[in-house]
Amino acid sequence: MNSFLSKFSKNQSLLYKGLLFISATLLIIYFLPKGGQFKYDFDKGKPWQYENLYAPFSFTIKKDKETLEKEEKSIRDSAIPYFDKDTSAVSESLSRFSESLETSFIDSLYADKALIKNIGETILKKVMGRGITNEVHPYSESKLIYIKNGNEVEEVLYKQIYTEDDITATINSELIAYELPNTKSYLSSILERSITANVTLNSRLTEDAITSEINAINPNQGIIEKGARIIAKGEVVEGNTFKILNSLSAEYESQIWSKSNQLWLLVGYSILIALVFLMLFLFLKKYRLEIFNNNTKLTFIFFNIVLMIFLTTLIIKYNASYVYVVPLCILPLVLKAFFDPRLGLFVHVLTLLLLGFIVPNSFEYLFLQIIAGIVTILTVSELYKRANLFISVGQITFVYIVGYFAFSVIHEGNIDTIEWETLGLFIICGLVTLFAHPLIYLYEKIFGLVSDVSLLELSDTNSKLLKELSNKAPGTFHHSLNVANLAEAAANEIGANAMLVRVGALYHDIGKMKNPTMFTENQVNSINSHNELEPLESASIIIGHVIDGIEIARKHKLPDRIIDFIRTHHGTSLVYYFYKKESEQNPDVAKENFMYPGPIPFSKETAILMMADSVEAASKSLKEPTSTKINDFVEKIIDGQMEQGQFLNANVTFKEIQQIKKVLKKKLNNIYHLRVEYPE
Template identity: 30%
Template sequence: MKKLFEKLKTFNTTLVFILTLIILGVSIFLFTLSNVYTETYEIERFSNASETIRSPITIEDTRETERRQREAIQSVDDRYVISQEVTQERLDYVGELFDAIETVDETSIDEENIDEFEEEETDPEDIEFERSSSDKLIDLKQLLSEHLTDALSDDDLLSLIQMSENEKEISYELLTTTLREIFNEGIRRDDIEEAQELLNQRLQYSNLDDSIQEALDSVGQFAIDENSFFSLEDTMEAEREAIENVEPAMIRAGEVIVREGQTISNEIYDQLALVGLLSNDRNVFPLIGLFVMSLLLTGLLAYGMAIYFDIKNKDSKHLFAIAVIFVVTLGIMKFISYFTTDENQLYFLMPIATSSLLLKILYNEKMTLMFSVVFSIIATIIFNGEIPGSLNLEAGIYLLFAQLSSMIALIAIKDRMTIFKTVLATGVVNILVILTFIFLSYESYQLRDIFLHSGYGFIGAIVSGILTIGVLPFFESVLGILSDTKLLTLSSPNHPLLRKILTEAPGTYHHSVMVANLSEAACESIGANGLLARVASYYHDLGKTKHPHYFIENQMGIKNPHDYLSPKQSATIILSHPYDGARILREHKLPSEIIDIAEQHHGTTLVKYFYYKQKEIDEHVKENDYRYPGPKPQTKESAVISICDSVEAAVRSMDTPSKDKIDELINSIIHDRLIDGQFDDSALTFKELNKIKLTISETLNGIYHTRIKYPSEDYAKEEL
C-alpha cells in the first residue's frame, strides 16, 4: 500500500484533485439515486400484483376528487325562500272575513230600535233581534271580496255569522295562530295538501262545534297556499359550499396503492398511471435534479478544499483519505436507511461524528465544517424513505448538530481519552436534539420511545469515538497521514530516538527543545501547524548523534575535534547531519513530514565558518562545496524551524543577550535567508515573516530577560 502511495506522489496533484472530486460527485449521485428515482412496472389490468407497490409522490387524484364533488352536489337539497308577502296576504283574507262578520253584527241593530229601547229603559244587548240570518248573509257577502265568497259556501258563512263573541275570539285566534305556524314552516306546491291536513287536525282538537270547525276548515283550506319558492341563487351557493367542503383525493407519498397478490382493478391501474409508475417519462426529471444537486455539492467541496486544503503541499494520500472518509460515511448512511422507518428512526444511531472527528484531526476545522454541511444535506435525501421529492429535514438537522458538537468539543488533542470526552459531549447534544424533536412534535410519544431514541443518539456518539480511535491508525500507518494523535505519541520523551538524542547528544537535545518552543509559537502566530513544528524540532538534529562531539553544544569539557581536521573534513561532517538524521528517521518509519523537515531545515545555506577558513588557505575554493545540498524549506513549518534553529544557536553563543541584540540578530538571520533565497519554496509572506520576528523576539526575551544584579557579600558588609 505504501509503495502505491509513493508512486501516486509522482502524479500531478491537480489531476488527483480532479479525480477525487469526480469520486465525490459520483458517490453523491449513486448513493442518493434510489431516493429520487422511481422504479416503473409493466402491469396489466385485472392481473395480480407481484409485490406491494407504494406511491413515490404525493399527488391529487383529480378524477376521484371530481366524483366526490358530484356526490356532494347531488346530496345538496334544493333551496327554497319563504315569501312573507304571500303569508301576509293569506292571513289578511282571514282577518277580512272576521272583520266583515263583526261589521255585520254591529249593523244588525238599527238606530230606531235603539231609541225605542231607550224609552223603555231596556239594554239593547239583551235583546234578540229577529232579523233573519239570510239578511246577514247577504250583507256579509256584500262586504267580502270575491275570492272569499267564491271559496266559502253559504253554510260555512252562516256558521261563522251565528258564532257568539267568545267563539269568534277563539276561532280567530286558533285559525290565525295555526296558519302562521304552517306558513312559517314554508309551504311548497307539493306540500299544500299536507298543510291542509295539518290544519284540519289542529281544528279537531278544539272545543268548538262541528259546524264551526267545518267552517273554519273551509276558511283555512282557502287561506293555505304556496309560499315557499325555489331559489336558484341559494341552491347554487349551497352547491359551491358543498364542493369547497370536499377534501381533494390525495395519494400520499409512501401510501400503499396495491398490496402483493391484490388484483389490479381499473381504479388501482389508474392510480399507478397517475403517480408515474407505469411510464418512464417522469423519471427523467428527478435524475436531472439529482445531477444538478451532485454538481452543486461537488462544487462546494471543490471550492472549500481549494481554499482550506493546501493542495500544493499535500500529496495524493491526503486526497485519497478524504475520498475514503466521504464514501464510507455515505455508505453507512445508506445502509442504516434501509432499516429506518417512521416508527424506528435508526438514523439517530448514525456515527456521523466519526467523519467530523477524523477531518478535524487530519486536516482543519474549516474543512470539517464544510463537509459537515454537505453530509447533512445528503442525509436529508438518503433518509427520505425512498420517497422521491421529499426531504427528511429532521435527519439533516440532527446529523448537523452531531458533527458541529464534536468539532467544537474537540479543542485540542492531548491523548486518546480526549476523543472519548468529546463524544460524551456529543452524546449529550444528540439527546438534547432528539428531545427537542419529540417535544416539538404533535404526536404523543410513550416514555419508552423517548428513552429508546435518546439511547440511539448516545450510542451513536460512543460508536463514533470507538470508530475514530480504531480508524486513525489506518490513516496514520497505512496511508502515512500525520495526525495530532500521532504527533503526540512521537513527542513522548520515552521515544527511542529522543532518548538516543538525550543520551548521546544532550546539548543537541536541549537545543532541540528550545527550537521546539520557538517554532511552535512562531507557527501558531501565522496559522501554521504548531504541533508539527514542535515535534519536528525534537528530531530535526537527530543526525548529530552520529558524530555528537563535532557539534559545539555537545563539546563539554573536551577540546574541539575540528582543531585537528581540515576545513573540508569538518564541513563534510557538518553538512551530512541533516541527511544522516533523515536516514535514521526513515529506518524507524517516522512520518514523511518530519523526515522532510530534518532534510530541509538548513536548506542550501552556506557553512560560512569553514568556507571562509578554507578560503584563507585556498582562494579558489568552490562555494557549493560548503553549502548544504538542500532542498530548500518546502513548507511554512520547515522554514520557521530553519529560522528558529539558527536564531537559538546564535543567541546561545551571546555573552550578554539583550532585547536590542536579540532583535538585531533575528533581523540579520532572516534578511540573510531572504537574500539567499531560502524561503522561495515555502510560501511565506513578508507579513508572516514580520509576525515570526515578533514572536521569536518575545519568546527569547522572555527566556533571556534582564535579571536584578544582587550585591556581593563584601559590598553588603560595606553598606553596614
C-alpha cells in the same frame, strides 16, 4: 511517444484527481435510492409553503405504517388457530386399556370383566373423541378453533377440548352414571393411565392462514381523482392530508423512475453530486492548497465521505428508523485530528448534503446532524486528552436528544408519542463515536498521516530515539529542547500547529548522532575536530546531518510530517563559516558545494523551526548579551533568511514573521537575563 509520456508524467496528479472525482461520484450514484424526487418538501405539523396543490393524476391513498400494523395485529388476534387430531391415538389408548385390564383385573374384587371393559372403552372413546391436549395456549374458553381430523375440519370452542388436568375429573363425572360397586376407582386409574393427548396445535397451518389474510390486506384506503385539491397554501400538514401527500410523493417517484426517464434522472443526480465535490475541490484549492496538492490526503477525505454515505445507505436498507445510529460526527472529529476544524466542518456539511438524497425526513436529519457537527468542532480540543473525547461525546448526544425532543413536540403537539427507542439510538451513536481514537490510529497506519495523539506520544523525551540522542549527543539534545520551546511559543503566537512544531524541533537534528563530536555543542573540550579537515570535507559532514537524520527517521518509522522538519530546517542555506574559510584559500570555490540540498520550508510550521533553530544555535556565540544585541541579532538572522528566499514556499506572511521575531526576542531575553550579583 516521449512527449506524450512527459505530458502524462507532468499531469498525472491532475489525472488522479479527475479519476478520484469520477469514482466517488459514480459510487454515490450507486448508493442513491432508485427513484425520482418529489418536487415539494413538507413536514408533519408545519404549514404548506407552496401554492394550492391539485392532484396531477389520479392515485390511491396509501395506508400509513401504523394503520397497516394495527390491521395486521387485528388479524393475528382474531385468527382462528388450527389443531390436528391424531386418529391413531384412540386405538393405541384402547389397546393400552385392554392390556392393563388383563394384567390387573381380580375376579373376586371387581364386577364383571366384560362389563368393565365395555364401560371403560365407551368413556375412553367419548373423552378422546372430544380431544385432549397437553399443550398450554393463551386462548380464552370462548375462542373459536378448527380441529383437523384427516381431511375433515371441525369448528369448536377451545373449552370443548380437554386438557390433561381435566382428565381425572372428567372420567369420574362419566363414571357417576354407572353402578359399579368397588370398581369405580380401579377403572378410573386404568383409564387415566391409558388415555393420552391426541390434539396438538398446527403452527404451520395457522401461520399460513394468518399470512394469507395479511397478504390480502388492501394497502389503499381511498382514491384521489385528478384535479382534486389536496392542500391549500398555509394549511397545516397533518392527519389525512399528510397521508395523501405521502401517497402522492410515493406515486410520483415511482412514475418518474421509469426506463425512459432513468437516464435523465441519473444525469440530474450526477450533476448535483459533481457540484458538491466541485465545491470541495474549490475550497481545498483556495484555502488548503497543501492538501489539494497531496493526493494521499485528498484520497483520505473522499474515502471518509464515501464510507459515511455507504454506512448510512446500509442502515437505511436494513431499517430506516435506525438511521441515527450511524456516527456521522466521527467525520469532523477525524478530519479535525488530521487537518483543521474549518475543513472538518465543511466536509461534514457537504456529506450531509449528499445524504439528503437518501435519508427520510431530510430536513430534520440535516438540522440535527449539522448542529451536532458544529458542537463536535467547538467542543473537541486537544483530542489526545481522552477525557475531552468523552465530554464532547456527551455533549453531542445531549444535542441529539434535545433536538429530537423539539422536533417531536413540533410534529405531534405533545410528548406522548415520543419514540424512546430513538433516544436509545442517539446513546448508541455516542458510544460508537468513542471509536474515533482507534480509527485515527488505523488511518495513520493506512494513509501515513499523523494526528495530535501520535504527536503527543512522539514528544515524550523518554522515547527510545530521543534517549539515544541524549546519550550520544547531549549538547544536540539540549539544543533541540531549547528550539522546541522557542518554536512552540512562536507557533502559539501566530495560530500554527504548536504540537507539530514542538515534535519536529525535538527530532530535527537526530542526524548529528552519526558524528556527534563534529558539532560544537557536543565538544566537551577545546579540541575542534574540524581543525584537521579541509573546509569542503567539514562542510559535507555538517550538511550530511540532514540526510543522516532522514535515514534515521525512516529507520525508526517516524511520520513523513516529522521528516519534513528534518529535511527543511536548513532549507538551501549556506554553511557560511566553511565557505568563507575555503574562499580565502580558493577564490573560485563553487558555492553550491557549501549549500544544504533543501527543500526550503513549505509550511508555517517548518518555517518557524528554521527561524527558531538558526536563532538558538547562533545565540551561543553572543558575548555579554543585552536586549539591544539580541534584538539586532534576531533581526539580522531572520532578515537574511528572507533575503535568501527561504520562506517563499511557506504559507507565512510578513506580519506573522514579525510576530515570530517578537516572540523569539522575548524568549531569548528571558534565557540570557543576568541575575543581580549578591555580595559574598
